[in-house]
Amino acid sequence: MSINKNYKPSPKEQLSVEQIFNDLIKGNVRALSEAITLIESKRSEDHANAIDLINKCLPHSGNSIRIGITGVPGVGKSTFIEALGEYIIQSTGKKVAVLAIDPSSKVSKGSILGDKTRMQKLSANEKAFIRPSASAGSLGGVANATRESILLCEAAGYEVILIETVGVGQSETEVAEMVDFFLLLMLAGAGDELQGIKRGIMEMTDALFINKADGDNLKNSEKAAVQYRSAIHLFPPKENLWTPVVDICSAIESKNIDKVWSVIDEFYRSTTNSGMFSQVRAKQNEYWFVKNTELLIQQKIFTNVELLKLHEELKQKVKLGEISPLVASVEFVNKVF
């Protein structure tokens, strides 16, 4: 990625960014879609406009709660998100945006996450906005595209942002760094479904809901909830000092979905009162600044094919134990400068 700072969008294009922005802050859905597409664009010519748009939207952003929702495939995420989204809109009148982050989806628009066809009822709701995951290659990568899209949705007046992710990938650390609240959806079971979840997710969880707690599954779900509740209490509190909530629900019966929202609401009140809410957001901003900087510097360095080659060679030698990691890094950096 290269940003040409001297690049001035032509008057026609400039009007476009202006126009997109003006429509977006009035809540125009088409403008929001176009804005996100611009952010996700792989074309370097679009990057200057994307930056421009983000700068315009930033002062209008922030007024939301950002909720990460994760769980292995099969746990019922789409049904859950749909039920939760519907409930929030109906009971609070707030607009709800559903984004997804799935860095593994290299083929765009093929991602299952955030797929409107799986949340048909919600996507028909005029207060809902649903967007599939960005694919690799966008400005700063998939995580960044999602992050900046959050800002755009907030500028467009969406006060609840749901970010869907699959618990088995690499994305959960990044999702934790872009949300206020992290919800893990699970099933009662022999523990098999846990095999897919990375252990680190337990560390981030603010709420654990055992889904499909209906019919024959109800008793097992209640038992599982009791077990997890005691387990979670044995572990140290999160940095945000919130004690994670464990409960059951049935998305398909819309059972206890109101409980999900009241937990989130309580979290919001409690952490805004303590100041923890903005403190965490400030730390997240700092995290992304440092991470982006490293990423961009690395990208610049690796446009040099020789350096890229050397890096790969050294990495291989390091993995095989032929050269110490420290010595290899010194050698590499000496070549860079």
Add this chain to the structure above:
Amino acid sequence: MSINKNYKPSPKEQLSVEQIFNDLIKGNVRALSEAITLIESKRSEDHANAIDLINKCLPHSGNSIRIGITGVPGVGKSTFIEALGEYIIQSTGKKVAVLAIDPSSKVSKGSILGDKTRMQKLSANEKAFIRPSASAGSLGGVANATRESILLCEAAGYEVILIETVGVGQSETEVAEMVDFFLLLMLAGAGDELQGIKRGIMEMTDALFINKADGDNLKNSEKAAVQYRSAIHLFPPKENLWTPVVDICSAIESKNIDKVWSVIDEFYRSTTNSGMFSQVRAKQNEYWFVKNTELLIQQKIFTNVELLKLHEELKQKVKLGEISPLVASVEFVNKVF
């Protein structure tokens, strides 16, 4: 830090590195101490010699099990490490090295960790080597100094490396990336002692031992062990596929210390059989290569005072939400190149 690759140690110094190396691989303790001191040196003139020494030692390293031991102050780490070290030497004849990592100890030699005075019996044992934490400013930072020291100890014939750390700091992620096995020491209690432990430590734990399980404390310790055992089983397995072991012990009565070692031994057999042992070490090497590279590049960039100032300014604006992290990083990187 700057490495002058054209710097050739004077013949007198060069003999020193040669001599240190030759004595070190014969197991000479003084040579090992001098070698580690060289690695930890803040003087840039020493860095070339340090690199030279690491390169010589590398082919002789690796033949050990590296064990991280953590727990909040007061849990009895020194007594535990002493008891474990004594037991291992006595029952297996292996040499044991005790290192420490405490990045917060900016004043060298004042660190409590790895303090010989607290492990007097063990430090008198000729098969034990105890070294306090490096302080900030050494080649690549404290974590790197510890990491490279591990290689030196291994080259000197130490087959068990115990790395002590405090669970409340920032160092546990780094410790997890330099050990094969991670042991958490705790006390039975109301849960208060957990307040100090970062949640992420639970994720890395291969064994959890409840210490001071003696006298009036015995029943509570047994109860706590049962609770933690069920809790840990509810969570996903670690990447190394090992199921964490929970048990009680009393370091001061040397009770169940044999169990500690047999768990570690079983872990070693099981993960070497599955190939996971070397797989994890290879990934760790890769991690350090990438991390060191980023660190060194950053150090180089920040020798430029203007860039350092700009970075701090942008970081502040980002934290206050005045500028988007992505936009700030683009602005900074443009200035760098």
